[in-house]
Amino acid sequence: MLHKIINLTVRDVRFPTSVEQHGSDAMHTDPDYSAAYVVLDTDRGLRGFGLTFTLGKGTEIVVCAVEALAALVVGKSLQEIVSDFRGFYRLLTSDGQMRWLGPEKGVTHLATAAVLNAVWDLWARSEGKPLWKLLVDMVSHRKFRSKVCVQDVITISCSVCMQKEGYPAYTTSCAWLGYPDQQLKQLCTDALKSGWTKFKVKVGADLEDDIRRCRLIRQMIGPNNTLMIDANQRWDVAEAISWVSRLSEFKPLWIEEPTSPDDILGHAAISKALAPLGIGVATGEQCHNRVMFKQFLQASALQFVQIDSCRLGSVNENLAVLLMAHKFQVPVCPHAGGVGLCELVQHLILFDYICVSASLDSRMCEYVDHLHKHFTSPVVIQDAHYMPPKDPGYSCEMLEASVQKHQYPEGDVWKLQL
Numbered sequence: 001m002l003h004k005i006i007n008l009t010v011r012d013v014r015f016p017t018s019v020e021q022h023g024s025d026a027m028h029t030d031p032d033y034s035a036a037y038v039v040l041d042t043d044r045g046l047r048g049f050g051l052t053f054t055l056g057k058g059t060e061i062v063v064c065a066v067e068a069l070a071a072l073v074v075g076k077s078l079q080e081i082v083s084d085f086r087g088f089y090r091l092l093t094s095d096g097q098m099r100w101l102g103p104e105k106g107v108t109h110l111a112t113a114a115v116l117n118a119v120w121d122l123w124a125r126s127e128g129k130p131l132w133k134l135l136v137d138m139v140s141h142r143k144f145r146s147k148v149c150v151q152d153v154i155t156i157s158c159s160v161c162m163q164k165e166g167y168p169a170y171t172t173s174c175a176w177l178g179y180p181d182q183q184l185k186q187l188c189t190d191a192l193k194s195g196w197t198k199f200k201v202k203v204g205a206d207l208e209d210d211i212r213r214c215r216l217i218r219q220m221i222g223p224n225n226t227l228m229i230d231a232n233q234r235w236d237v238a239e240a241i242s243w244v245s246r247l248s249e250f251k252p253l254w255i256e257e258p259t260s261p262d263d264i265l266g267h268a269a270i271s272k273a274l275a276p277l278g279i280g281v282a283t284g285e286q287c288h289n290r291v292m293f294k295q296f297l298q299a300s301a302l303q304f305v306q307i308d309s310c311r312l313g314s315v316n317e318n319l320a321v322l323l324m325a326h327k328f329q330v331p332v333c334p335h336a337g338g339v340g341l342c343e344l345v346q347h348l349i350l351f352d353y354i355c356v357s358a359s360l361d362s363r364m365c366e367y368v369d370h371l372h373k374h375f376t377s378p379v380v381i382q383d384a385h386y387m388p389p390k391d392p393g394y395s396c397e398m399l400e401a402s403v404q405k406h407q408y409p410e411g412d413v414w415k416l417q418l
């Protein structure tokens, strides 16, 4: 705890995923999965690793924003930070001049997430625990018990269940928008063989294409497996309702990001119109902050909360959203994928299950099968479930060789491409 932070470095790391159309959707047709990657050095040698997810161009802007926050972190001890974490969060998000760039949204908030993710990683490492366990222990030590005094029993049984079976996941890797049908079919066949039962398909660019692709995947997975569709904000409200109604024969569980992520009342209208078809609305990967989530929940504008470990202000803000979702009894199904998002968010959803929701009803965490090999503690998936991470920290340390190779623009991968 006495570790004093003496240095912060941030690097622009990009993977050329767009070349093979991995990650492509109706709005992001050429995503290069990227990260502003932060390392905190301490006087005692312990290091903290954090990142925020980006899509290639513009990562350099997030890197600048992280650099602008560095002075607020360097020189502080971990003890100083965590003994008043709320104050520290406010310091980062409420600087009298920098908050003008947000507040708590856009580039500055992505930068805040990268820095705070590194601080949480450092804290978990200093305690020798994976982050999810640090959170679970914090809650039990503080005697955060329910009125009927059964919270401890629930926590233990939920924890045992996770160690044994893991947290249920769904896959998005089979059906990126830029994949040809043949590839979709092959990936879907492989996924079914590996035990996947829940699949997400990208839609929104062309209705006839969507009908063909959804029909194909529904035929392959059969009537009992779960299908979700994701439009990545492509439509306006009326278009969303009519388009999704046309796809309702394929029985999607949810339509994700049907329209602008800021249009709360638009989402409410879409939710209301689609409810009779048994289709819910999911959103959150581009929801700026907890205040937006509050209003989405208040307005019954979503039926699935998709927290994001790098869009919101790290663990601090995600915890607030988990608690609000619990209060409104709306299931949390985190956004993951990208680079590192699966590694990070698995900790949050484990905590949600063990200490907050104690339910797996209508809940699952996204999984995308790209880029895990670049991490020192990659996610472990067994039978379409996330197995609880065991290594200390927040699982976002990348292999130094990978960072060097993919650093933009000087890494070998980019020297060859540019």
Ligand SMILES: C[C@H](O)[C@@H](O)[C@@H](O)[C@H](O)C(=O)O
Binding pocket: 022, 023, 024, 025, 028, 031, 172, 230, 232, 285, 335, 336, 337, 338, 366
């Ligand atoms: C550009 C990205 O791959 C997005 O398409 C992706 O995050 C997606 O919305 C998802 O839900 O996984």
Ligand SMILES: [Mg+2]
Binding pocket: 230, 232, 256, 257, 285
């Ligand atoms: Mg999405």
